[in-house]
Amino acid sequence: xxxxxADIVGLGALAxxxxxxxxxxxxxxxxxxxxxVVLLLLIVVVGVLVLAAFGGPExxxxxxxxxxxxxxxxxxxxxxxxxxxxxxRISLSTKESRFSVRYEFNWAWENYSRAFSDFGGxxxxxxxxxxxxxxxxxxxxxxxxxxxxxxxGRFKNFLLGLVVIPFFTSYLIRTIAWSTILADQGPLxxxxxxxxLVNVFEWLHIMDNGKLLNTPAAVIGxxxxxxxxxxxxPIYVSLEKIDQNLVNAAxxxxxxxxxxxxxxxxxxxxxxxxxxxxxxxxxxxGDFVNAQFLGNPNTTMIGNSIQDQFLRQxxxxxxxxxxxxxxxxxxxxxxxxxxxxxxxxxV
Amino acid sequence: xxSLRSRIARISLNVFAGLGLxxxxxxxxxxxxxxFNKPKGNYNIVWQEFTFDNWLDPFSQSSLxxxxxxxxxxxxxxxxxxxxxxSLIALALSRRAFKGSSVINLLxxxxxxxxxxxxxxxxxxxxxxxxxxxxxxxxxxxxxxxFQVSFVALTVRARIRGFDWTLEQxxxxxxxxxxxxxxxVTFPLILPGVLAASLLAFALSIDDFxxxxxxxxxxxxxxxxxxxxxxxxIPPQINVLASMVLFFSVALLVLGTLSxxxxxxxxxxxxxxxx
Numbered sequence: 001x002x003x004x005x006a007d008i009v010g011l012g013a014l015a016x017x018x019x020x021x022x023x024x025x026x027x028x029x030x031x032x033x034x035x036x037v038v039l040l041l042l043i044v045v046v047g048v049l050v051l052a053a054f055g056g057p058e059x060x061x062x063x064x065x066x067x068x069x070x071x072x073x074x075x076x077x078x079x080x081x082x083x084x085x086x087x088x089r090i091s092l093s094t095k096e097s098r099f100s101v102r103y104e105f106n107w108a109w110e111n112y113s114r115a116f117s118d119f120g121g122x123x124x125x126x127x128x129x130x131x132x133x134x135x136x137x138x139x140x141x142x143x144x145x146x147x148x149x150x151x152x153g154r155f156k157n158f159l160l161g162l163v164v165i166p167f168f169t170s171y172l173i174r175t176i177a178w179s180t181i182l183a184d185q186g187p188l189x190x191x192x193x194x195x196x197l198v199n200v201f202e203w204l205h206i207m208d209n210g211k212l213l214n215t216p217a218a219v220i221g222x223x224x225x226x227x228x229x230x231x232x233x234p235i236y237v238s239l240e241k242i243d244q245n246l247v248n249a250a251x252x253x254x255x256x257x258x259x260x261x262x263x264x265x266x267x268x269x270x271x272x273x274x275x276x277x278x279x280x281x282x283x284x285x286g287d288f289v290n291a292q293f294l295g296n297p298n299t300t301m302i303g304n305s306i307q308d309q310f311l312r313q314x315x316x317x318x319x320x321x322x323x324x325x326x327x328x329x330x331x332x333x334x335x336x337x338x339x340x341x342x343x344x345x346x347v
Numbered sequence: 348x349x350s351l352r353s354r355i356a357r358i359s360l361n362v363f364a365g366l367g368l369x370x371x372x373x374x375x376x377x378x379x380x381x382x383f384n385k386p387k388g389n390y391n392i393v394w395q396e397f398t399f400d401n402w403l404d405p406f407s408q409s410s411l412x413x414x415x416x417x418x419x420x421x422x423x424x425x426x427x428x429x430x431x432x433x434s435l436i437a438l439a440l441s442r443r444a445f446k447g448s449s450v451i452n453l454l455x456x457x458x459x460x461x462x463x464x465x466x467x468x469x470x471x472x473x474x475x476x477x478x479x480x481x482x483x484x485x486x487x488x489x490x491x492x493x494f495q496v497s498f499v500a501l502t503v504r505a506r507i508r509g510f511d512w513t514l515e516q517x518x519x520x521x522x523x524x525x526x527x528x529x530x531x532v533t534f535p536l537i538l539p540g541v542l543a544a545s546l547l548a549f550a551l552s553i554d555d556f557x558x559x560x561x562x563x564x565x566x567x568x569x570x571x572x573x574x575x576x577x578x579x580x581i582p583p584q585i586n587v588l589a590s591m592v593l594f595f596s597v598a599l600l601v602l603g604t605l606s607x608x609x610x611x612x613x614x615x616x617x618x619x620x621x622x
Contacts, residue, residue, distance in 0.1 A: 011447045025473055065439035069451065072432035072496045079470060079493040080458055086476060087469035140367055147364035161600040162368060166375045168596040169589045171554050172573045176581065177374035180381065180392050228371070257353055278460065286462025289556065293577070303464045303557075310468055310561065320472060327465045334460055 003059035006051060010066030013048045017041055017070075018077035025082030026089065084327070091320035103317065111321040119305045119322060126301040126326075129216070129291075130284035133223035134231070137280050138273060140224070141232035145272075146265075149239035160236065167229050175293045178222055182213040182294070214296040222290035227283060231276035238272030239265070274341050282330055302326055375593065382586035391581045401583040405591065408584045414572035415588065421484055421568060422552040425491035430545040432492070433499025434537070441504050442512060455497040466494060467561035474562065482564025490562045491555060495548040502547060506540030 020041040023029060029037060052063050091111055093103040116123075148159045166174070181188055189212055192198050201207040206217040242265060250260040288303030302322060310319035381391055385398040406412045436455070440448060458466060470490050471482075480486055514536070518528040556570040563571060573585055 007446050011445075014447075025477075027476060062445075065442065065445045065448075068435040068439035072436045072500065073451065073454070075432060075492060075496060076454060076458070079473070079489055080466070081454075083466075083469035083473040086472045087465070090472045140370070143360055144364045144367040147361055151361070158600070163371060165593065165596055165600065166371050168550075169375065169378060169593055170570055170573060172556055172570050172577070173378060173585060173589045174374050176573070176577055177377045177381075181374060181377055183392060185393060225370075225374070257356070282460055282462055286464040286557070288464065303462075306464055306468060307560070310471070316472065316475070319468060323465045323468045326462060330460070330462060330465075 003055040006059040006062035115321040137231035145236040218294040230279035234275040235272040418569040429495035436500040437503035463557040467558035502544035
């Protein structure tokens with residue numbers, strides 16, 4: 001009986017042992033109860049092994065996938081699920097006393113009201129900047145991906161490699177390099193000064209008081225640059241898959257290139273744009289490196305505030321509250337987005 | 348008229364893509380250029396004069412070299428663990444449907460749709476509340492394995508999607524024990540996908556900054572060292588090390604393209620001979 005339903009047993013064992021690890025990691029229980037949880041974990045793991053050893057080939061076949069997944073999934077239970085739980089828990093806690101390192105869980109919603117009242121601007125900027133950056137990566141990335149996919153010919157892989165190579169240098173070094181390029185005494189500002197384009201750029205709100213660095217535009221530009229491959233590569237993959245015969249068929253039926261693009265190529269490449277948008281927007285919204293190296297104190301994003309509150313002020317409850325809000329709002333956006341654009345596979 | 352218009356459209360698109368490539372390489376050009384600079388003062392920002400000194404002595408900054416070693420050690424260990432764990436998950440997911448696979452798929456995608464800062468800060472709250480490990484190399488490695496596992500699992504799964512599992516049955520029918528089947532049939536077939544995934548996972552790990560920043564304690568990885576250095580001084584050796592990595596990957600790309608073209612050429616030759 002147990003052997004025939006071995007898949008249920010395997011799934012159950014996986015779920016129970018994952019819950020045990022989450023409970024242990026977040027400290028749900030104290031003292032003896034903790035020992036009981038450890039005991040339960042051991043019993044479940046040993047029990048499945050015994051069933052695999054003596055249950056016969058059918059039981060082993062049914063148990064195999066759960067056994068293969070166990071190490072990885074338990075790692076994720078302990079170091080991804082449990083941390084999210086403890087993040088939410090700390091976000092609702094207060095320090096026991098001013099100099100204590102212990103936190104007491106007491107539904108302290110005031111951490112959230114502080115997060116919104118003190119850091120509302122950072123939330124707004126994080127979402128605004130990463131939204132604009134995402135649009136820009138589509139505008140820049142789509143044509144490049146299109147040219148490589150449809151006109152790359154023999155050099156397709158080489159061109160694709162060329163696009164990826166800049167991102168083999170460290171993320172921080174790339175961002176610091178941009179701060180050199182955009183610096184006041186840097187090359188770009190002096191060229192713009194010579195060409196007399198400064199006024200135009202000021203009017204476009206790209207420059208501010210004759211400065212390129214430490215402006216909102218610099219932060220958005222840095223985000224755009226750093227996350228461009230996350231947009232370009234998925235778009236390329238979806239364009240690459242398009243059967244050229246479909247485009248030829250559209251032309252045979254007297255559609256102009258523009259119409260053929262709009263009615264054939266574009267719809268077929270939407271999954272790539274969709275995946276790219278998620279892969280760009282999500283990391284950009286939580287980023288603090290670009291705002292730190294390319295921005296000024298008035299362009300900080302929520303990532304800067306979380307980092308500052310957590311690592312410098314050691315104000316864990318408010319930092320955790322901001323992290324939780326960021327996590328929840330991103331999840332909500334992703335769900336909304338998948339509702340609107342169909343439920344294509346994310347990866 | 349019409350053809351002229353479409354030609355102009357065609358050319359302008361190519362030009363736009365070309366400019367895009369220039370844009371992509373602008374900071375890279377500056378990184379390489381400034382590796383030959385002889386900076387005045389602490390910041391390697393303003394061009395002074397050309398020198399080979401930095402290239403002749405790339406490891407003179409001992410803290411930078413030490414950080415690079417720390418990074419390599421942590422990333423190697425994390426990649427090894429996550430490649431094993433992730434590939435096992437991919438193997439389990441891509442064979443046959445089983446109960447609960449949709450929940451597990453969701454669990455694998457979640458770390459990728461969570462901003463790094465949330466992953467890093469939440470893991471730090473977990474480590475804060477316990478006494479088993481202090482913040483350091485171990486916690487950084489744990490953090491890296493956490494985001495690498497789902498990445499490896501999804502990459503390997505995508506690579507072995509079209510895999511013909513009846514080959515395993517054939518081996519079993521011919522009397523091979525499960526271990527022998529794995530060793531001589533399954534493993535060689537999934538190996539290229541596993542290697543590709545582990546290379547990407549290693550690249551993600553060695554360049555990770557945000558998650559590491561929250562969980563490193565006093566351990567200094569290469570990105571953390573650059574971050575710390577950028578506040579007080581930026582030595583040109585950073586540019587040299589970055590350029591080295593860059594040239595190494597360009598060489599790999601060129602070799603890969605050449606060997607790819609050669610195997611294409613060999614295939615074409617064979618085809619023409621067959622005819």
